[in-house]
Amino acid sequence: DRNFTGQGKERLNHMKLLEERIRQEGIVKSGSVLKVDSFINHKVDPFLMKEIGKDFADHGITKIVTIESSGIAPALTTAIEMGIPMVILKKQPSKVLNKNLYQTMVTSFTKGTSYELTLSAEQIDETDHVLIIDDFLANGEAATGAIRLLRKAHATVAGLGILIEKSFQPGRDKLKEQGIHVYSLARISKLAENYIEFIPEEV
């Protein structure tokens, strides 16, 4: 009864919940960007996040890893559901965090800029089997950067849990090529002005 890769009935209800919310409150911006500031990226709906945490929970995972800042809410609810720690990959390393760091450059899809993603060797090691959680999957740059850091730490990756996948962008394929299992709650096949199309779930 693995939730992460399985097809539970309850999980499908949660997917519908997220899709309906995107339809009601999502705003399509130019450049294929979806704004979800009223429940994910700016104001956060804790009850939706709690349900999402139940969906992502799986067995055999030792740590949840996310990228600051929008992945933190669903990563935390998943970590609570599973009773394991959550580790936040930092975009701006603090000055006191300078020993034994893994670092890698990532290009930001929404901002068109680059940032250095940082993980301290003290937080993840070769005994860890990690589930990565993030809000969006677009070109897969953020997730690929996270995986590079986890490889440097000699941890293994159980998979990637995503709230909203923009399936018309190459992220999923890029990760599949690396052998990474991607589980997305909502998959968008088309974004246009006042129009959002989802890929139906397989039952």
Ligand code: 5GP
């Ligand atoms: P990727 O690295 O897969 O190209 O992009 C993933 C990251 O970019 C996510 O962590 C998310 O913060 C941001 N992102 C990508 N596309 C969108 C979008 O359509 N809307 C929002 N709000 N963020 C996005």
